[in-house]
Amino acid sequence: MVENELDPILALLDRTTRVAVLTGSGISAESGIPTFRGEHGLWKQFRAEELATPEAFERDPGLVWEWYDWRRGIIGRAEPNDGHRTIAAWQDTFSSFSLITQNIDGLHQRAGSRGPIELHGNIWKMRCLREGTVTECRDVPLPSLPPRCPTCGAMLRPHVVWFGEALDQDVLEGAFHRAAACDLMFVVGTSALVHPAASLPLAAAQAGAKIVEVNPDPTPLSRSADFVLRGKAGQTLPLLQRKIIDKWKS
Ligand SMILES: [Zn+2]
Numbered sequence: 001m002v003e004n005e006l007d008p009i010l011a012l013l014d015r016t017t018r019v020a021v022l023t024g025s026g027i028s029a030e031s032g033i034p035t036f037r038g039e040h041g042l043w044k045q046f047r048a049e050e051l052a053t054p055e056a057f058e059r060d061p062g063l064v065w066e067w068y069d070w071r072r073g074i075i076g077r078a079e080p081n082d083g084h085r086t087i088a089a090w091q092d093t094f095s096s097f098s099l100i101t102q103n104i105d106g107l108h109q110r111a112g113s114r115g116p117i118e119l120h121g122n123i124w125k126m127r128c129l130r131e132g133t134v135t136e137c138r139d140v141p142l143p144s145l146p147p148r149c150p151t152c153g154a155m156l157r158p159h160v161v162w163f164g165e166a167l168d169q170d171v172l173e174g175a176f177h178r179a180a181a182c183d184l185m186f187v188v189g190t191s192a193l194v195h196p197a198a199s200l201p202l203a204a205a206q207a208g209a210k211i212v213e214v215n216p217d218p219t220p221l222s223r224s225a226d227f228v229l230r231g232k233a234g235q236t237l238p239l240l241q242r243k244i245i246d247k248w249k250s
Helices: 003-012 025-029 054-059 061-077 082-093 169-180 199-206 233-249
Strands: 018-023 096-101 121-128 134-136 156-160 184-188 210-214 227-229
Touching (some): 003 233, 018 082, 018 169, 025 233, 061 121, 061 156, 082 096, 082 233, 169 199
Parallel strands (some): 018 096, 184 210
Antiparallel strands (some): 121 134, 121 156
């Protein structure tokens, strides 16, 4: 990426621009979190697609929890990067700002983001199978598997969306509402392949927003994006932030 590629984006941004950001696994990969899918996602002899399902949990909740416990260990040791930190700073840079993420690792919150819309849930949260109540627990490793609800003793499940499960309707509606209400949407580190998350940039564009893709690799979104920044989030976003601040100071 060359620096003057940022100029047209910079020209669109001022304090009153309504900005939305959609993030995916790419920004977490920059923090060393593997995608847990495909060849590199193998744990023991299992693939993510064989473990992150309601059927797998019904068959063997202990095994599924053992895998989540292992993943929580990896995620717990990872640190947010400058991409996460820049996105957190944008809450106070723009008068209207929304963050929507496909990631379940909670790195945005650790970087300082307040209340991101988490499309696929959060690996640090658990849900009671009997009551549906959601609690947060950051213990690594978990003291006993599978964990039990502190209130009623029923089994807990990870508060994440599994393969074959629908996204939470309220969460999804909130995300589409934010997408339709922005002037500029940054799509960061996501291949924009998995629906319904992939429809968010389209919803934003239909409502008149400009789309900026931030990704080291081409994606299906690249052709329809208004601007493409080929680079890592941890490098591209801080550079843009510095230029925004310089421009507003002058
Ligand atoms: Zn309970």
